[in-house]
Amino acid sequence: xxxxxxxxxxxxxxxxxxLSSHATSGFSAKLRHVSxxxxxxSYGGGxxxxxxYGFDTDAVENAVFEPTxxxxxxVGQNALxxxxxxxxxxxxxxxxxxxxxxxxxDVALCSGxxxxxxxxxNNPLQGGLFQYRLYDTQRGTMTFVRPIPIGxxxxxxxxxKNCTLVVALENPPVVLNDQxxxxxxxxxxxxxxNGVANDPTTQTLDFTAFDNRFEELSRKGVRWxxxxxxxxxxxxxxxxxxxxxxxxxxxxSLQENNAIAVVDLRxxxxxDLYGLGHKSWALSRLDPSDKDGGVRMAxxxxxxxxxPEGMQWFxxxxxxxxxxxxxxxxxxxxxxxxxxxxxxxxxxxxxxxISPQIRTALETDxxxxxxxxSTVDGKNQAGKFETLYTYGARxxxxxxxxxxxQVFDSGSELxxxxxxxxxxxxxxxxxxxxxxxxxGMDKCSDDRGVEAESVAVGRVEEDAGERLMLxxxxxxxxxxxxxxxxxxxxxxxxxxxxxxxxxxxxxxxNSSSWNQMYEDRRLHALGIESISYLAEDSxxxxxxxxxxxxxxxxxxxxxxVLTSDATTTVPVLSxxxxxxxxxxxxxxxx
Numbered sequence: 001x002x003x004x005x006x007x008x009x010x011x012x013x014x015x016x017x018x019l020s021s022h023a024t025s026g027f028s029a030k031l032r033h034v035s036x037x038x039x040x041x042s043y044g045g046g047x048x049x050x051x052x053y054g055f056d057t058d059a060v061e062n063a064v065f066e067p068t069x070x071x072x073x074x075v076g077q078n079a080l081x082x083x084x085x086x087x088x089x090x091x092x093x094x095x096x097x098x099x100x101x102x103x104x105x106d107v108a109l110c111s112g113x114x115x116x117x118x119x120x121x122n123n124p125l126q127g128g129l130f131q132y133r134l135y136d137t138q139r140g141t142m143t144f145v146r147p148i149p150i151g152x153x154x155x156x157x158x159x160x161k162n163c164t165l166v167v168a169l170e171n172p173p174v175v176l177n178d179q180x181x182x183x184x185x186x187x188x189x190x191x192x193x194n195g196v197a198n199d200p201t202t203q204t205l206d207f208t209a210f211d212n213r214f215e216e217l218s219r220k221g222v223r224w225x226x227x228x229x230x231x232x233x234x235x236x237x238x239x240x241x242x243x244x245x246x247x248x249x250x251x252x253s254l255q256e257n258n259a260i261a262v263v264d265l266r267x268x269x270x271x272d273l274y275g276l277g278h279k280s281w282a283l284s285r286l287d288p289s290d291k292d293g294g295v296r297m298a299x300x301x302x303x304x305x306x307x308p309e310g311m312q313w314f315x316x317x318x319x320x321x322x323x324x325x326x327x328x329x330x331x332x333x334x335x336x337x338x339x340x341x342x343x344x345x346x347x348x349x350x351x352x353x354i355s356p357q358i359r360t361a362l363e364t365d366x367x368x369x370x371x372x373x374s375t376v377d378g379k380n381q382a383g384k385f386e387t388l389y390t391y392g393a394r395x396x397x398x399x400x401x402x403x404x405x406q407v408f409d410s411g412s413e414l415x416x417x418x419x420x421x422x423x424x425x426x427x428x429x430x431x432x433x434x435x436x437x438x439x440g441m442d443k444c445s446d447d448r449g450v451e452a453e454s455v456a457v458g459r460v461e462e463d464a465g466e467r468l469m470l471x472x473x474x475x476x477x478x479x480x481x482x483x484x485x486x487x488x489x490x491x492x493x494x495x496x497x498x499x500x501x502x503x504x505x506x507x508x509x510n511s512s513s514w515n516q517m518y519e520d521r522r523l524h525a526l527g528i529e530s531i532s533y534l535a536e537d538s539x540x541x542x543x544x545x546x547x548x549x550x551x552x553x554x555x556x557x558x559x560x561v562l563t564s565d566a567t568t569t570v571p572v573l574s575x576x577x578x579x580x581x582x583x584x585x586x587x588x589x590x
Contacts, residue, residue, distance in 0.1 A: 027498075027563070028498060029482050029561065030482065031559040031561060032559065033557070034088055034089055034557075035089050035090060037092065038554055039076065039093070039555065040059060040079065041058065041059035041076065041079070041554060043078070055515050058077045059077055060074055060075075061549060062074070062075060062107050063075075063083075063547055063549045064109050064532065065540060069135060071094070072085050073107050074107065075116055076104060077104065078100070078104070079097065080096060080097040080104060081095075081096045088545070095135060095141060095142060101120065101121050102119065102130075104117070105118060108165065110159035110161075110163040110165070112134055113131055113163070115131055115157065115165060117154040119152070128147055128148055128150050128154065131147075132144055145196075148202065150188045150202055151188055155168045155170040158241040158242065160265070165188070166263070168187065168239055168253075169188050171185050172331075173331070175335065180226075184234045185206075185207060185233070186206045187263055188202065188205075189203040189268055205263065206233055207232070207233040210233060217273060221275035222273065223257045223258050225376050228336075237255060237257065238252045239252075239253045239309055240310055242313045244320055247265065248264070248265055251322055253311050256331055258306060259274060260274050260311075260324075274404035276305075276397075276404065278304060279304040279305075279393045281300045281303065282302075285298055285411070286302070286449075287415065287427060288367065288390070288446060289370045289371065290445045290446045292442070295423065296445075297412060297419070300361070300368065302358075302390055305389055305393070306326045306393045307391060309453050310454035311455060312456065314457045320400075320401035320402065321399060321401055321407070321493070322398070322399045323397070323398050324396060325396050325473070326394070326396060326452055327451050328390075328394075329392070338375055338376050340375055341369065342361070342371045343365065345362055345385065353386040354385065370446040371446050372390065372448075392449070394451075395410040395412070395414060397410070408493050410472075414450045414481055417500050418450060418502075422502045424441050425477060427441070427442050427445040427449045427450060428440040429444040430477055433518070434514075436514075437505060449476070450476055450479075451474060451476045452474050454473035454530050456531045458533035458544060460563050462487065462565050465488075467484055467486045468486075469482070469483075470483040470485070471546060474528060477526050477552070478505065478552065479501060480548070481499075484496055501525075504525035504526050506522050518553065525550045525553060526551075528549070528551070531548050531549075532546070540558075544561040545561060546558070546561060
């Protein structure tokens, strides 16, 4: 089949989707696969720089799009890749930078510069950033500019419009010479007062001002997990960054600590630290066991800690909000593990507030016996557990940015929709590459379920006004939930479920092993690490797209966002025509 045939088929599918959706009433939205490129996790082998591929090797951690050169920059494990996206349907690698002593954690672009954050394999207390120039199309290379030392583990970073980089310094505990060292978590601010061609200034903000406020903060759900010879500010682990509209504030997710911090970028200070509270699974539906024979969702008298990873600030009807993907996370290293399964809780450790039904459920593998619960949270003054807490909320939430009051949580809908639409993918853990899709079904029910990890927000125009699109990327095994908020929706913030993208796992492949499907190049967007929305005017294809980094599948994927509204045809057809022009299937008017 020729490229022209492929493009015609793509647009034919788009037209059919639009026409079929116009035959019914109301707005609809779904995702369609456009292209995928598989990336190696490293280069080497003997004296060569041969690419080394492998399933579930964290080959892709994040990807960003640069519109001028139409290049996607992606990092993961031991490499930075520059990917040609001038033809969105056929992505191909232009060049790479290989790392031996560093592990790449994120990539960001601003002012003609590429920044890669990394951890140091030789010295885990010394991380930093590498700065490069954009890919040189004439030389086919990327020029290294400078190292920027900062933190021990810079996790995620985000640049402002004037190229101030805000870096979440997770700085987790490390064991050196059999001793635990827990460097303080922080927020790095890197500025280029004389432009990116000149040396930057660096500032590291810590959380020591909150050390004396923990008792107050704990009442709002903030956690202090590892306490042995450790301060609260050392225990904090920043994870993700988002900005408000004018980029005067940065919001930092503190995942393990179940909190969000606010940084005033004008003064360079951490002004607030908000606890996110807890989710009552008695008011929702949870499948807590991987030994219950399948989908068994029901209310349970346990609580979930939201613990978001990915998040994004957005504005709706004049109000600022933050949407979070409530993945959940627990601390575990050689000398410490905070979680244990329900069956490991002794009856003598439980207070009288734990009901007889829950006590019995904790001893039953098909109920709460397999669920991973915190041994740090929920104790009374006598040291007995009066409330049981599990990790993550298996959902996405929306919080009012001014005070972090929750205005929406998706409850159990992400799991319910997966069970309804692709039951074999329900809470599906990839424990082993040689296992099959079918064998992984329900295997993550005991441990964070779908693992909502990333979010993206986009906007599409309708005749009635602007519609907000919300995308939630899930790690297990890899799917994207699409939601929307429309101009005619009620004043209450209640996103509407639109569709679930599960195309990264081929339907009917239940008997194939993950490794075999990877070798056959039949997988994409698994273990989703990041998603970003590219509007129709982004310079990519004239169509709204999602850029998806799949860590488990080792892929960078483009997905087209297909929307329709039976009451409005002009915006939909306008976007479609723009797409056709970009693909070269229509000639522009003269």
